[in-house]
Amino acid sequence: xxxxxxxxxxxxxxxxxxxxxxxxxxPTQDPAAxxxxxxxxxxxxxxxxxxxxxxxxxxxxVLIRFERMRGKAALWLPGxxxxxxxxxxxxERQLAAAxxxxxxxxxREAFVAKVWEWKAESGGTITxxxxxxxxxxxxxxxxxxxxxxxxAAVRKVFVTLYKQKLLxxxxxxxxxxxxxxxxxxxxxxxxxxxDGHFWHFAYPLEDGSGEIVVATTRPETxxxxxAVAVNPKDERYKHLIGKAVRLPIVNRPIPIIADDYADPxxxxxxxxxxxxxxxxxxxxxxxxxxxxxNIFDAFAKIxxxxxxxxxxxxxxxARKKVVEAFxxxxxxxxxxxxxHAVPHGDxxxxxxxxxxxxxxxxxxxxxxxxxxxxxxxxxxxxxPKTWEKTYFEWMxxxxxxxxxxxxxxxxxxxxxxxxxxxxxxxETEAQAKSAAREHYGRDEDLKQDEDxxxxxxxxxxxxxxxxxWPEKTADLARFYPTHTLVTxxxxxxxxxxxxxxxxxxxxxxxxxxxxxxxxxxxxxxxxKMSKSKGNVMDPLELVDEYGADALRFTLTAMSGQGxxxxxxxxxxxxxxxxxxxxxxxxxxxxxxxxARAEGFDPSxxxxxxxxxxxxxxxxxxxAVTEAIAGCGFDGAAxxxxxxxxxxxxxxxxxxxxxxxxxxxxxxxxxxxxxAAWVLDQILKLLHPIxxxxxxxxxxxxxxxxxxxxxxLLVAARWPELSSDLVDVKAQAEIDLIVAAVxxxxxxxxxxxxxxxxxxxxxxxxxxxxxxxxxxxxxAVIAQTLRVSEVRFEANAPLGAIPFVVQGATLxxxxxxxxxxxxxxxxxxxxxAGHVSDIAHVMKKLGNPDFLARAKEEVIxxxxxxxxxxxxxxxxxxxALNRLEAVA
RNA sequence: GGGCGGCUAGCUCAGUUGGUCAGAGCACCUGGUUUACACCCAGGGGGUCGGGGGUUCGAGCCCCUCGCCGCCCA
Numbered sequence: 027x028x029x030x031x032x033x034x035x036x037x038x039x040x041x042x043x044x045x046x047x048x049x050x051x052x053p054t055q056d057p058a059a060x061x062x063x064x065x066x067x068x069x070x071x072x073x074x075x076x077x078x079x080x081x082x083x084x085x086x087x088v089l090i091r092f093e094r095m096r097g098k099a100a101l102w103l104p105g106x107x108x109x110x111x112x113x114x115x116x117x118e119r120q121l122a123a124a125x126x127x128x129x130x131x132x133x134r135e136a137f138v139a140k141v142w143e144w145k146a147e148s149g150g151t152i153t154x155x156x157x158x159x160x161x162x163x164x165x166x167x168x169x170x171x172x173x174x175x176x177x178a179a180v181r182k183v184f185v186t187l188y189k190q191k192l193l194x195x196x197x198x199x200x201x202x203x204x205x206x207x208x209x210x211x212x213x214x215x216x217x218x219x220x221d222g223h224f225w226h227f228a229y230p231l232e233d234g235s236g237e238i239v240v241a242t243t244r245p246e247t248x249x250x251x252x253a254v255a256v257n258p259k260d261e262r263y264k265h266l267i268g269k270a271v272r273l274p275i276v277n278r279p280i281p282i283i284a285d286d287y288a289d290p291x292x293x294x295x296x297x298x299x300x301x302x303x304x305x306x307x308x309x310x311x312x313x314x315x316x317x318x319x320n321i322f323d324a325f326a327k328i329x330x331x332x333x334x335x336x337x338x339x340x341x342x343x344a345r346k347k348v349v350e351a352f353x354x355x356x357x358x359x360x361x362x363x364x365x366h367a368v369p370h371g372d373x374x375x376x377x378x379x380x381x382x383x384x385x386x387x388x389x390x391x392x393x394x395x396x397x398x399x400x401x402x403x404x405x406x407x408x409x410p411k412t413w414e415k416t417y418f419e420w421m422x423x424x425x426x427x428x429x430x431x432x433x434x435x436x437x438x439x440x441x442x443x444x445x446x447x448x449x450x451x452x453e454t455e456a457q458a459k460s461a462a463r464e465h466y467g468r469d470e471d472l473k474q475d476e477d478x479x480x481x482x483x484x485x486x487x488x489x490x491x492x493x494x495w496p497e498k499t500a501d502l503a504r505f506y507p508t509h510t511l512v513t514x515x516x517x518x519x520x521x522x523x524x525x526x527x528x529x530x531x532x533x534x535x536x537x538x539x540x541x542x543x544x545x546x547x548x549x550x551x552x553x554k555m556s557k558s559k560g561n562v563m564d565p566l567e568l569v570d571e572y573g574a575d576a577l578r579f580t581l582t583a584m585s586g587q588g589x590x591x592x593x594x595x596x597x598x599x600x601x602x603x604x605x606x607x608x609x610x611x612x613x614x615x616x617x618x619x620x621a622r623a624e625g626f627d628p629s630x631x632x633x634x635x636x637x638x639x640x641x642x643x644x645x646x647x648x649a650v651t652e653a654i655a656g657c658g659f660d661g662a663a664x665x666x667x668x669x670x671x672x673x674x675x676x677x678x679x680x681x682x683x684x685x686x687x688x689x690x691x692x693x694x695x696x697x698x699x700x701a702a703w704v705l706d707q708i709l710k711l712l713h714p715i716x717x718x719x720x721x722x723x724x725x726x727x728x729x730x731x732x733x734x735x736x737x738l739l740v741a742a743r744w745p746e747l748s749s750d751l752v753d754v755k756a757q758a759e760i761d762l763i764v765a766a767v768x769x770x771x772x773x774x775x776x777x778x779x780x781x782x783x784x785x786x787x788x789x790x791x792x793x794x795x796x797x798x799x800x801x802x803x804x805a806v807i808a809q810t811l812r813v814s815e816v817r818f819e820a821n822a823p824l825g826a827i828p829f830v831v832q833g834a835t836l837x838x839x840x841x842x843x844x845x846x847x848x849x850x851x852x853x854x855x856x857x858a859g860h861v862s863d864i865a866h867v868m869k870k871l872g873n874p875d876f877l878a879r880a881k882e883e884v885i886x887x888x889x890x891x892x893x894x895x896x897x898x899x900x901x902x903x904x905a906l907n908r909l910e911a912v913a
Numbered sequence: 914g915g916g917c918g919g920c921u922a923g924c925u926c927a928g929u930u931g932g933u934c935a936g937a938g939c940a941c942c943u944g945g946u947u948u949a950c951a952c953c954c955a956g957g958g959g960g961u962c963g964g965g966g967g968u969u970c971g972a973g974c975c976c977c978u979c980g981c982c983g984c985c986c987a
Contacts, residue, residue: 418987606953614949
C-alpha cells in the first residue's frame, strides 16, 4: 500500500542514483533513432545553483526527458565554464582570507596551480546541485572549458582566425578595469547614472588674446589633452582655428582644431580632446593626427607623463587637485551639477577608464555576416521571435571584440614574440619555435603573450568543442548541429551571438536549430533577486522544503514567454499539493484493485465513463506533446494540471466509485483496467516535469497487474494515442452527467439543503437520449450528487426545486428544508442571468449587418444559444410562478 | 534618444489565427466525518480586460495615441 504522501527527501537521491546507474541519461545507441541534442549553458565553475539556473535547467530537462521518451537519441551535454575573472577573484579572496600570499607575490604558475586545486575541491558544487534538481544530463560526457580537448579547440580557432586575418593585435582604447587590472569587453561594462559635475575650464590662448572655455566631467584627463576642437561651421571660433591654447598646469601649447565632433549647441561649443582617455576623443585624435598622451598607469594613477606633483596620485585625487589648481589660477569658470552615465566594470564595480593598450581583437563584423544570414533564413530560429530583432540590431552594428584579458586564469594566448617583437601565432610552442627558426634562420628565445582569452571566446565554441571538434568524432557527426539551446536573454550577445559566429565559421553549420530564451526569475514583488537585496530564493532550500518536482512544476508553469517570473512560495506549495493529489489518486486506484490488464486495448473498452476518460487522456496527451515540442512549457503544465486534477481526480475517480464497488463484475474489471492504464499514461505525460514523483509511483505500481514492457519510467515510451480513442457520444453523455451533478450541487448549496439530506433527483422533462443517460447512470449520480435515487416524473411536485441542464428540466424535492424566500431569490437570479444573455444575443441577431456578414456557423451558434436561454428562462419562470402561487 | 516587454478578479497569471473569452490558481466567504487525498471536497462573491480614439456586423485580441512599470542599447 502506498503511503499517504510522497516523501521527496528519501526518494529523490535514491531515484536519481537509479537513473544514473541504469545509463538512462546517455543517448540510445540505436542508429535508427533521430538525434536530439542540447548543450547546457555551462554555469560558472565557481557558481552555486540560483533560481535562474533552476528554471533554465528544468526546461532543458523537460525537453530532453520528453524527447528521450519519444525514442530519440537524446543527449544533454553538461559542463562548466572556467569563468576567468570570476574564478580568479574567488580564489584570490580565499587566499587573502587565509592570510596567504597575494597572487602577484606567489607568481603565475603557483597561482594557477592553486586555482586548479580549488577547482578540484569545489568545482563540482553546481553539477551536484543540478543532480538534485533532477537534471538528466549525460555526465559521462561532462566538459570543462579548460579541458585539454576544449583548450586545443581554442588554440586551433585562435590560430586559424589569425591566419585568416580575422583576429589581430591592435593598439586601441579599451575599457580598463583598474581594480582587476585588465581590459574588459564593451559588454562587461555597465553604464550607471550618477550625480556629477561639469567643470568649465578656461584655456588661455597662446597669443594672450583671450581664452576658450571647455567643460568636462573628468577634469584629471586635461593633463592628457592634446587639442581643443571646435566645429568648422561655428562662426564664433572660425578665427581661432589653427591657433593654440596654453594648457594650464601642464603648460603645454595645444592646437585649436576644427572637427565635426564639436557640437556648437553644447556648452561653449568647444571641447577638450584627450585622445588617450576618451573613445570619442580617440577618433578625433586619429582623424587629426594628434599625439596620444597616456597619463595613467594600470592602477589609474597619474604616471610619468603627468606633472611631477601629480605623479602617483589616484585619478580621483588628481581630479580634485586639478580643480583646485584651476580655481587658484582663476580659470575655473563654472561648476554645473549634472547626472550622467559613468561606465563601471560589471565584476569589480569600479569606474572603468578608457585606456590605450595593445590588445587582441576579433573581426566580429566579418564573422557576423553569416550569423545574421542564418537567422534571416530561419536555419536558426529564435523563440520568442521578438528576440530576433534584438539579435539583428546587435549583429549589424557589431564592434571589434576585444578578446585579451590581463588575467592568469584562462586560455593563454597562443602568440609568441621574438626578440624584435615579431609575433608568431601557432597552436604550440614547438610550432612557434619552428616558425621563428624559419624566419630568423636560427633559434631565438620566444616569449609567450602574458594574456589569456576572454572566457566567452571558449564558450563561443561550446556546441562543437564539447563534441570533440576539431577531431572528427562520432559525437560531432551525430549530435551537431545541436537541436535546441535554452538560455537566458541576458547572454544573447555574450554567448548566443558568439556561438553563431564561431559555429558557422568553423563548422559551416549553425550550432543549433532553435534557441529558446527563458524568462527571468524575480521575487514575489517583481524585484530582481540579488544578494544585496536579501531577496534571493535558494532553489535548494525550496527543493528541501517542497521537493524538486514542486519547484520544477512551478517554474515550468510560470515560464510563459516574454515575461518575468515572480516566484512565490505559495505557488510552489500549490504544486506540491498537486503532486500529493496525484499520489493519492494512485493510492485510491491501488486500494480499489486497479491493475494493468494483460493485452489491454483502450479501443476495445465498452463502458461510457471509461471510454470517456480514455478519450480525454488522448486529447491531453496530444496537447502536452504539442506544447512541449513547441517550447510551450507553461501550456503543458496547465494541461496536465487540469487533466489530472479536474478531469481525472474530480470526475473520473468520483464517477468510477460506484463501478468499483458495485455488483457488475465485468464493469468493475474494466474500470480497474482502464484506471490503471490512464494512470500509466499520466505518469508518462507528467514525468518530464515531475520526474521523481512519477518514477516513484511507477515503481510502486509496478507489481499491479500485467508487467510493463519498460523498466524505469525515465526510459519508457511516450504515449502516442490514436485520435480514434475519442468517443464523441461518451463525451456528450458524461458532459450531461457532470452538468446535472454540478447544477444540482449548486442548487443544494444555495438553498442550504443540509448535507445529510438525500432527496431524489427528479427528471421532469428530458429528451429520450438524455433520459436514457440519466437512467443508466442513476447510481453514479446518486453517489456524486448525494441523492437517494433518480426518478422520472411528468410534473414537478409542489415545492420541488427545478433547474435546467442542457435544456432538460430536473428537480430536487427539498421543500421541507428550504425557505421560499431563498428559492425565490435563486430563481430570480437565474432568470436575470438568462435575460441578460438573451438581450445580448438578440442584439446581435437583430443586427442586419451581422446576419449579412458574419459567418453562417457563428449565426447558427447564436441562434442555438438564444433558443436555449429562452427555454431555460421559460421553465424557471413557470417555476417562479408556481412558487408565488403557493406563497 | 532608439528598441523591446508588460499593464486582464485583492494577488500571481492563462487567454492559438478577432465571433460562449471574460478564465485558472492563490486569497476571501459559506458548508462538509463523502473509508484516495484537510497538501482535501462542495458551493459562492469579485473584473466597463491601463486611458482615449479608430478599423469591423463584431475587439483583451488588429491600428493610432497617451499614461504608467520593467528591461536592453546609446
